[in-house]
Amino acid sequence: MTVLEDRIEMAESGDELTLDMMFEWLDTEVISRDTAANDYGPKKDTYAAAGVPAYLIVDPYTAEWHLHTLPKDGVYHAVVGFPFGEEIDLTGTSVGLVLRTDEFPRD
Template identity: 45%
Template sequence: MSITDNWVADAFEAIELPRRMRLRLTRNGLTVVPVTQAHVTTQMRIFSQIDSGLPGWMPIGEFKVLPAREGYKPEPDASVVREGQWNAGSSEFDEGSLPFVVEVVSPETKNRDYNTKPDHYALRGIPAYLIVDVLAATWTLLTQPEDGTYQCTQSGPFGKEIAIPVADQTLTLDSAQFMRI
């Protein structure tokens, strides 16, 4: 990490924004992203379904994925870690402990969610990446990362169930509960 990288990381940590906004550090710099109620509600409903449908796992959000690669730590909207294998005081999780990640699409993040983040997550070996598009009322599940690319893609409209493999279980999300803008 260079002096410039440290300066940007320090600035990123020091900036305070209203709760209705998020600050994202991407390859292109700092971006302020408004958080819609559709985004928040969908994220909460995903957490609820994880909590009730995936015994032995804890839903997590508002975290960074470690290690930094190319100075970048992705910040997915949701994932899970095994119960008892996480630190309640931490907001960073190792990529190897994440069986899947979820991004809820916002107008400002749409291009990154569909075109940049799949490569980041596949390169990290995260087994599944779910894109929940509250703008189009659709979902896309990418699985089987190999050589930095997901090999399998499934998509559907809100209203269909989404089966995500998690270790020796399957998490089934009811996308009818997701909210559309």
């Protein structure tokens, strides 16, 4: 998550947004081979059931990110995914920033 944290710090540029504030709205997982099944399955469902507004999965094995939103009845009802290099636009959300993904880790 170092790259993500660096991007957030760069995007803040004086704003009062903190990592804690961001992660209240957006949970982020950088998967590993050992956690992939859980991150894409039960953990995603748990966050949806808890009403976490957005769940971002960063997958270094496929070099893609997946943003799950619109939680209702324990399920995220919207998902968008793109390859690394495509920005994640969160400007219309309480996070209020754009995350660059071109330097996300790849395996």
